[in-house]
Structures are given as C-alpha cells and as structure tokens.
Amino acid sequence: MALSNFSSTGSEDFYKMVDKESITKTWTLTHSPIPVSLSILVYLLIVVHFGPKIMASRKPYNLKTFMRVYNIIQIVYNAFVLSQVFVTPGAVEYLLEHSCRVDDPDNIKHLRHTFLYCSWHYFVLKLLDLFDTVFMVLRKKNTHITFLHIYHHCAMVVFTWYSNKYIKAQQATIPALINTAVHCVMYFYYFLATFGPGMQKQLWWKKYLTTLQLGQFAVVILYLWLLYHQDCQVSQDFNVIWIINVAVIAAFFVNFYIQTYIVKPQSQLRCKTKKQ
Numbered sequence: 001m002a003l004s005n006f007s008s009t010g011s012e013d014f015y016k017m018v019d020k021e022s023i024t025k026t027w028t029l030t031h032s033p034i035p036v037s038l039s040i041l042v043y044l045l046i047v048v049h050f051g052p053k054i055m056a057s058r059k060p061y062n063l064k065t066f067m068r069v070y071n072i073i074q075i076v077y078n079a080f081v082l083s084q085v086f087v088t089p090g091a092v093e094y095l096l097e098h099s100c101r102v103d104d105p106d107n108i109k110h111l112r113h114t115f116l117y118c119s120w121h122y123f124v125l126k127l128l129d130l131f132d133t134v135f136m137v138l139r140k141k142n143t144h145i146t147f148l149h150i151y152h153h154c155a156m157v158v159f160t161w162y163s164n165k166y167i168k169a170q171q172a173t174i175p176a177l178i179n180t181a182v183h184c185v186m187y188f189y190y191f192l193a194t195f196g197p198g199m200q201k202q203l204w205w206k207k208y209l210t211t212l213q214l215g216q217f218a219v220v221i222l223y224l225w226l227l228y229h230q231d232c233q234v235s236q237d238f239n240v241i242w243i244i245n246v247a248v249i250a251a252f253f254v255n256f257y258i259q260t261y262i263v264k265p266q267s268q269l270r271c272k273t274k275k276q
Contacts, residue, residue, distance in 0.1 A: 018168040020105040024116055029161075030123065036161040040154055043130050047145060051137035060140040064194045067135060071191035074128065078180040078187070081121045085177060088114045095173060100232035102170055115173050119164050122176045125183070126156045148252035159245050169238035171227055175220045175246075182216045185209065210257050217250035 029035050085091045094103070094111055105112060130153055136144050163172055189209055192199055221243055228239040 018102065018105070018112055018170055019116060020112070023113070024120070024164070024168070027120055029127075030120060030164050033161075033165075036157060039127060039130070040157060043133070043154070044150070047133045047137055047150065051134070052142060055137060055140055061138045063135055063139060068191055068194050070131065070135075071187045071194070074125075074187040075184050075191070077121075077125060077128070078183045081118055081125065082177055082180040082184070084114060084118050084121075085173060091115075095170075099171065099174075100227065100230060100234065102234060115170055116168065118176065119168070119172060122180070123157075123160045123164050125180070126153075126160045129153055130157070146256075148249075148256060151252065152249050155245055155249065159241060163238060163241070167235050167238045167241075169235040171224070171232075171234045172238060172242075174223060175242065178216050178219060182212055185212065207261055210253070210261070214250065214253055214257065217246050217253065220246050221250070 024030060085095070088111065090108075091111055091114055094108060133145060133149060133153060136142070163169065186209060189203060189206065192203060224239045224243050224246075227234055228236055228243070
C-alpha cells in the first residue's frame with residue numbers, strides 16, 4: 001500500500017494501517033467489551049455501594065505496607081511502558097518525523113508492534129489505577145472519593161479500551177508517554193506519603209504535582225488540537241474523542257485546584273483573622 005494513497009483513507013480505516021495484520025484481535029482484555037464492562041461494573045459497585053456500606057461499621061484498615069508495594073509496582077510499570085519507545089530503535093525518530101501522517105505499514109512493522117504493545121500495557125495500567133479508589137474505601141477516606149475521582153478512572157479505562165480496540169491511533173503514543181511520566185512522579189509522591197506525618201511535612205511540592213497534572217492536560221489537548229487543526233493524516237476520531245475527554249477531566253482538575261489551593265486557604269485565613 002503506497003503512502004500516496006493514505007490521504008484518501010477515512011479516519012475509521014487508520015487501525016488497518018497501524019494493525020494491518022490484526023494481531024491484537026485476540027489479545028487478553030481488549031478482544032471483547034465484556035472484561036472492561038465487568039471491571040467498571042464491579043468497580044462502581046465496590047466504591048459507590050457495597051464498599052462504604054460494609055466499612056460503615058468497621059475500623060479503617062492499615063494498608064501502608066500494601067500501598068507501598070502497590071505504589072512501587074505503579075512506578076516500575078509506568079517507567080517500563082515509558083521506556084519501551086526509547087529502547088526501540090527508530091521509534092522516537094518516527095514519532096517526530098511522522099507525527100502528522102502514518103507511514104506505509106510495511107515499512108514500520110517492528111514499530112507498529114511496539115506501539116500496540118505499549119498501548120495494551122497502558123490500558124492495563126488504567127485498570128490497575130482503579131485500586132486507588134478501593135484503597136480509599138478500605139481506609140474510610142470517603143471524602144476523597146469525589147465525582148472527579150470516579151469519572152476520571154472510569155473514563156480513562158473506557159476510552160483507552162475503545163481506542164485500543166477500534167482506533168489504534170499512532171498519535172496516542174505521545175499522550176500516553178506524557179501520562180506515564182507524570183504517573184511515575186505521582187506514585188512516587190504517594191509512596192513517600194505512606195511514611196506518615198514526618199515525611200508528609202517534606203512533601204511541600206504536592207501543589208506542584210497538581211500543577212504538573214494540569215500541565216499534561218494542556219500539552220495533550222494542544223498536541224491533539226494541532227493534529228486536528230492541521231488536518232493531519234492520522235485518526236481524527238481519536239483526536240476528537242480525547243480532546244473532549246481530556247478537556248472534561250482538566251475542567252474538574254482546575255476546579256479541584258481552585259477549591260484546594262485558592263478558596264480553602266483564603267477561607268482559613270479569614271477564620272484566623274476573625275479569631276484574632
């Protein structure tokens with residue numbers, strides 16, 4: 001298939017280029033909507049209904065050791081996915097040179113496999129992220145289980161699965177790399193936070209972690225918007241879906257940032273002033 005023919009290819013056909021041989025057709029977790037649907041259903045039943053109900057009459061569990069292991073696994077796993085593009089010969093160069101168009105699939109067989117491989121592991125990471133909320137339930141941190149938290153986790157699982165199953169867009173690699181890098185920092189923070197108040201006093205950079213998360217949303221939206229605006233020869237379906245999804249999540253995070261780091265401190269300051 002010549003590259004010159006790519007310009008006439010519809011957005012829905014880009015998966016045929018990235019996964020020309022349909023090698024992901026039978027891959028675990030992505031071959032059918034049943035596993036992801038059951039995962040989301042069980043997750044919602046646990047964190048919204050059964051979990052809080054069961055924990056209502058129980059003391060919170062001490063999960064510090066378990067959470068440390070979990071956070072280390074997250075750091076290592078995210079770093080592993082992040083590293084795959086950099087250890088694959090030609091992957092970085094390809095992403096830079098072909099960010100606006102897909103090359104002839106026969107020319108990049110090893111790269112296509114790397115991108116699909118990373119995408120599958122990235123989806124597994126989104127499933128693994130669901131345990132964050134389960135830990136909150138078991139520790140009775142119900143105030144942390146906000147609509148933002150639940151929507152964020154569910155949306156990432158659903159849209160990542162859909163993208164891997166039906167779109168398989170090459171431009172997904174860059175947002176995924178940015179997100180795994182941010183998650184390495186985020187789970188490192190969570191790991192340190194498990195060591196109690198003494199360590200938490202040293203974690204003055206929590207505010208900047210939220211800023212980093214907001215920054216990744218801005219970069220991803222800008223990147224995908226440029227691909228859409230320039231009418232690049234990549235899947236525009238992917239661009240539209242993820243611009244909307246990331247924008248919604250970013251809006252919730254902006255509200256969280258304002259309420260936590262602007263409104264709340266000002267309210268506390270007013271209370272202190274009145275007492276004096």
